[in-house]
Amino acid sequence: MKDPVYKLIELTGTSAVSIEDAVEKAIERAQQTLKNLCWFQVVETRGSIAEGKIRHWQVTIKVGFMIDEGAAH
Amino acid sequence: MKDPVYKLIELTGTSAVSIEDAVEKAIERAQQTLKNLCWFQVVETRGSIAEGKIRHWQVTIKVGFMIDEGAAH
Amino acid sequence: MKDPVYKLIELTGTSAVSIEDAVEKAIERAQQTLKNLCWFQVVETRGSIAEGKIRHWQVTIKVGFMIDEGAAH
Amino acid sequence: MKDPVYKLIELTGTSAVSIEDAVEKAIERAQQTLKNLCWFQVVETRGSIAEGKIRHWQVTIKVGFMIDEGAAH
Amino acid sequence: MKDPVYKLIELTGTSAVSIEDAVEKAIERAQQTLKNLCWFQVVETRGSIAEGKIRHWQVTIKVGFMIDEGAAH
Amino acid sequence: MKDPVYKLIELTGTSAVSIEDAVEKAIERAQQTLKNLCWFQVVETRGSIAEGKIRHWQVTIKVGFMIDEGAAH
Amino acid sequence: MKDPVYKLIELTGTSAVSIEDAVEKAIERAQQTLKNLCWFQVVETRGSIAEGKIRHWQVTIKVGFMIDEGAAH
Amino acid sequence: MKDPVYKLIELTGTSAVSIEDAVEKAIERAQQTLKNLCWFQVVETRGSIAEGKIRHWQVTIKVGFMIDEGAAH
Amino acid sequence: MKDPVYKLIELTGTSAVSIEDAVEKAIERAQQTLKNLCWFQVVETRGSIAEGKIRHWQVTIKVGFMIDEGAAH
Amino acid sequence: MKDPVYKLIELTGTSAVSIEDAVEKAIERAQQTLKNLCWFQVVETRGSIAEGKIRHWQVTIKVGFMIDEGAAH
Amino acid sequence: MKDPVYKLIELTGTSAVSIEDAVEKAIERAQQTLKNLCWFQVVETRGSIAEGKIRHWQVTIKVGFMIDEGAAH
Amino acid sequence: MKDPVYKLIELTGTSAVSIEDAVEKAIERAQQTLKNLCWFQVVETRGSIAEGKIRHWQVTIKVGFMIDEGAAH
Known part of the structure; x- marks a missing residue:
């Protein structure tokens, strides 16, 4: 199996309830x-x-996810 | 309307309950x-x-608030 | 209304004129x-x-923008 | 003369024109x-x-200014 | 009484529930x-x-605790 | 020619061999x-x-690349 | 008793003698x-x-102090 | 199964050969x-x-490792 | 001779006298x-x-010290 | 051709006019x-x-410039 | 008078006595x-x-000093 | 013997081969x-x-070196 490559994107989640809820919303x-x-x-x-x-x-x-071939955009 | 100016002050809130509660106490x-x-x-x-x-x-x-004329102290 | 989620992307603007002009070019x-x-x-x-x-x-x-449903890529 | 003490406050200036103008507005x-x-x-x-x-x-x-006796609040 | 000396150790707590719960688990x-x-x-x-x-x-x-004589390891 | 604008994306490369190899994999x-x-x-x-x-x-x-017109997504 | 709230202010002390003396002057x-x-x-x-x-x-x-009711300015 | 807790320790590895070798020595x-x-x-x-x-x-x-019950020292 | 490995621990020294004295107490x-x-x-x-x-x-x-074989805990 | 080596020096430019002008003065x-x-x-x-x-x-x-042989001082 | 330009250099002073003495040695x-x-x-x-x-x-x-014409090396 | 004083300079080494090689080139x-x-x-x-x-x-x-009398420029 090939060595995986990951991409990180940056998101801001918002919530009136809590920090955890804002993170969950973003995910x-x-x-x-x-x-x-x-x-x-x-x-x-x-x-x-x-x-x-x-x-x-x-x-x-920042959310990290494994990228497939041809998906780095 | 004039361009607003904001002041930031630094506060430490405390709480036995949660991070969110400590922030709310400070605000x-x-x-x-x-x-x-x-x-x-x-x-x-x-x-x-x-x-x-x-x-x-x-x-x-840090809490930011809009300051009126004559209130920057 | 749902709690909004924002995405941040990172751009480098360039300009021979000024810092402000480089930022405007990127935006x-x-x-x-x-x-x-x-x-x-x-x-x-x-x-x-x-x-x-x-x-x-x-x-x-970094530029932040509100994302619609199905647009987080 | 006594050794001076300075206080620093934090302000956010805003301007539609430039970075310099926003700083001037705050000052x-x-x-x-x-x-x-x-x-x-x-x-x-x-x-x-x-x-x-x-x-x-x-x-x-951050703006620094020299404080007189009895003015540290 | 002698001046106390503290040691700091670094721990990662984990929890499916909340940030606060992960910290409590570590402590x-x-x-x-x-x-x-x-x-x-x-x-x-x-x-x-x-x-x-x-x-x-x-x-x-990071967790800080007071160390007794002969306990700095 | 127009002033170029660049986008930066963040990637994590992995390798069992070396730091350099992990970077090359990501690129x-x-x-x-x-x-x-x-x-x-x-x-x-x-x-x-x-x-x-x-x-x-x-x-x-972070990898920086020049973006064409209409490619900032 | 209520959970205390603290305010932090930023000061620059000066001294011809030592770092410690400059801090003491500010306090x-x-x-x-x-x-x-x-x-x-x-x-x-x-x-x-x-x-x-x-x-x-x-x-x-930065100096932290406990604030009473009605004293956060 | 309980939520794991990890401890991080800080080490400096040395090597005449390479960065990777110094890290391996520490591990x-x-x-x-x-x-x-x-x-x-x-x-x-x-x-x-x-x-x-x-x-x-x-x-x-920094090296992170899972700690067993009674092993946080 | 083998390449040495060092461990770093973090301590807080305290003193009523000076910064130097607090560091010496910790060491x-x-x-x-x-x-x-x-x-x-x-x-x-x-x-x-x-x-x-x-x-x-x-x-x-942070205090760094050379570790012997079998002493990394 | 040999791989170039650069030196970075740190300068503070000053100007009554703008940030850009202060940078230009230093350069x-x-x-x-x-x-x-x-x-x-x-x-x-x-x-x-x-x-x-x-x-x-x-x-x-910080200003970076390519150094010739024998010019690293 | 022209707007002054300053150069900053980085020095490490050493002393068996105190932090202040090490700084003075470097200056x-x-x-x-x-x-x-x-x-x-x-x-x-x-x-x-x-x-x-x-x-x-x-x-x-870091030590900052005003540079004369032709002295930026 | 006098307490030594060191100067630090900042260099960027380049190499097509590896991080280690770029550092060696600069040194x-x-x-x-x-x-x-x-x-x-x-x-x-x-x-x-x-x-x-x-x-x-x-x-x-950054490269640190001991400076002799009269060599801090």
């Missing part, structure tokens, strides 16, 4: 168009505030 | 004396341990 | 194929020198 | 309420995009 | 063999993905 | 679907261990 | 207007030179 | 006293020079 | 249980404040 | 005594303030 | 061959250990 | 004009690509 969306998701790394945790309360957690992650 | 307190809170960024996540258990999550954030 | 090009561009962050500012003068500013930015 | 506003501004350092350069064009440069700076 | 395990755990700092937050869902949160922390 | 794969590869930067060097020996070098790189 | 000044100072972290150590000798150590620190 | 030594080595990350690459030639590559890595 | 303690200490690097300089004065300098260092 | 000065300047990277952007206005932009860059 | 040496030394920044603080005691503090600094 | 060149080279640290690893293959490894290092 769910990635899963709709990408195969072979393998791992993620949290890059930054931010959020927006409205009327003195957290409106959205905004968590930026 | 609630900021909201008591500041208007126009807009966003936050998590800077550092630490905690204290007592008897082998997490006693307090200590989450340091 | 213009991104705009040709991507919808819903929202924000950018400057990652690195470099340049090439020819005959003792700046030939090109090379400014690397 | 002008600081100048309205603070005396003895001495230096600044650029911390981050970002911006918002609307309809494929840069709407605002958002430049975060 | 529980440290507690089995170490006395005087005092604080922790989150160093990195990653995770593994299986079938498009988060399988494990992997949170790396 | 070969990128070359299958992308034109005009120009440069790379090593971002991180890691590896997996099996039975006390290095099984795979895992080297993450 | 003394903070103490004139702030209650409940708890900890500090050294952020940067610089200095000015005059006639080939160190004129001033310039040490930038 | 071999770790393997003599530790079970379940899983992964490594290169932290720093340095070296000593003697008579204008590289005498030793000095590569600092 | 003295390490010396009680470890042979062949070779070098240290200062990682972080912090401190605690009591009644407006520095109570303890807290200096975190 | 112009380097060009007076160095041949074969190839590229630069912006390392830090700071400035001095006088009477509430920016007096000087101070932009620190 | 004294720089002063022997360079005019117009203006400022320094501490980049790294390390040291060597012999027989369980600190033998040398090794403090790396 | 060889430094050796032509500098005495007492002591150590190096790898700062950045990049490379250029031509026709989908690595053309040059470009490895930037």
Whole structure:
């Protein structure tokens, strides 16, 4: 078997609920168009505030997935 | 309308419950004396341990808010 | 409405004129194929020198845009 | 004369024009309420995009100023 | 009393549930063999993905504990 | 001629042999679907261990390539 | 008792004598207007030179203090 | 099965031959006293020079290994 | 002679006197249980404040020491 | 042809006008005594303030140039 | 008057006594061959250990000095 | 004997062969004009690509050497 090559993309998931939920949202969306998701790394945790309360957690992650032949774009 | 200017302050919220709760505590307190809170960024996540258990999550954030004329101190 | 998910891509714009022009060039090009561009962050500012003068500013930015269902590739 | 002590505050200036203009806007506003501004350092350069064009440069700076007795708050 | 000296060790806790749970798992395990755990700092937050869902949160922390005489190994 | 714009993608190449081989594997794969590869930067060097020996070098790189009109996706 | 919230401010102390003296100068000044100072972290150590000798150590620190209700400005 | 906990230790391997050889030397030594080595990350690459030639590559890595109950010291 | 392998451990020394004294305290303690200490690097300089004065300098260092066969735990 | 070797030097250019002008000033000065300047990277952007206005932009860059045989000092 | 240009060089001073003394040693040496030394920044603080005691503090600094026409080498 | 002072210079070595070879090329060149080279640290690893293959490894290092009296320029 050939040595695998992975691609990393960077996504920002958002959620009114929690950091974990924002990450899950981003991974769910990635899963709709990408195969072979393998791992993620949290890059930054931010959020927006409205009327003195957290409106959205905004968590930026890198997601790594194995790429097939001819899929590096 | 004039181009807005924002100020960032750095706060450490604490909570026995969760990272999210520590951040909310810090924002609630900021909201008591500041208007126009807009966003936050998590800077550092630490905690204290007592008897082998997490006693307090200590989450340091920067909070950005729009400043009015004459309020940059 | 669903919680939005954003993707960040990294581009290097170049310009003989200024840093701002290099960033604008990168965003213009991104705009040709991507919808819903929202924000950018400057990652690195470099340049090439020819005959003792700046030939090109090379400014690397991350551009964030909201992704639709089925568009995370 | 006593050894001076300085305080640093963090501001985000915004401008539709340029990075320099965003920094100047932030310093002008600081100048309205603070005396003895001495230096600044650029911390981050970002911006918002609307309809494929840069709407605002958002430049975060630290501004250092000498503090008098009884002014460290 | 002598000035205390602390040692920091680096652990990665894992959990299918949350970031907080992964940190608690790491601290529980440290507690089995170490006395005087005092604080922790989150160093990195990653995770593994299986079938498009988060399988494990992997949170790396540093844990600081006071060392007795003759226990620095 | 117009000022060129470049895109950077992030890839992790793997190899049982060496760091250089892992980078070459990643670039070969990128070359299958992308034109005009120009440069790379090593971002991180890691590896997996099996039975006390290095099984795979895992080297993450950014690869920069010139983008044509209408190719920034 | 409520979970405490802390604020961090950034100060640069100066001294012709030593790094420690510069930090102490900054904390003394903070103490004139702030209650409940708890900890500090050294952020940067610089200095000015005059006639080939160190004129001033310039040490930038963050100082954390517990904030009371209504004091986050 | 319980969620695994990993410990990371930091080692500097040395070699007159190559970066890869220095890393292998460090892992071999770790393997003599530790079970379940899983992964490594290169932290720093340095070296000593003697008579204008590289005498030793000095590569600092973190090595992660799964810890059993009662083995976190 | 074989190529040496070093281990790095992280310690926080404390002192009411100075940064140097805090580092020395940490090294003295390490010396009680470890042979062949070779070098240290200062990682972080912090401190605690009591009644407006520095109570303890807290200096975190990495200490490197040569490991013998069978001593990597 | 031999593989080229480059040297990087660090310069701070200053200008009352703009970031770009400060960089150009630094490169112009380097060009007076160095041949074969190839590229630069912006390392830090700071400035001095006088009477509430920016007096000087101070932009620190690294400049890379190809070195001839016998010119590495 | 022309806008000044500064050059930064990196030096490691050593001392058996203190961090401050190591920095002073480095500046004294720089002063022997360079005019117009203006400022320094501490980049790294390390040291060597012999027989369980600190033998040398090794403090790396950048030193900035104003350069005259034709002196950028 | 006096406490030694070291100078660090930054070089980029290039090689079509390997990272190690690029570093050796840079050190060889430094050796032509500098005495007492002591150590190096790898700062950045990049490379250029031509026709989908690595053309040059470009490895930037800092090289430290002991300076004699009157040689700090």
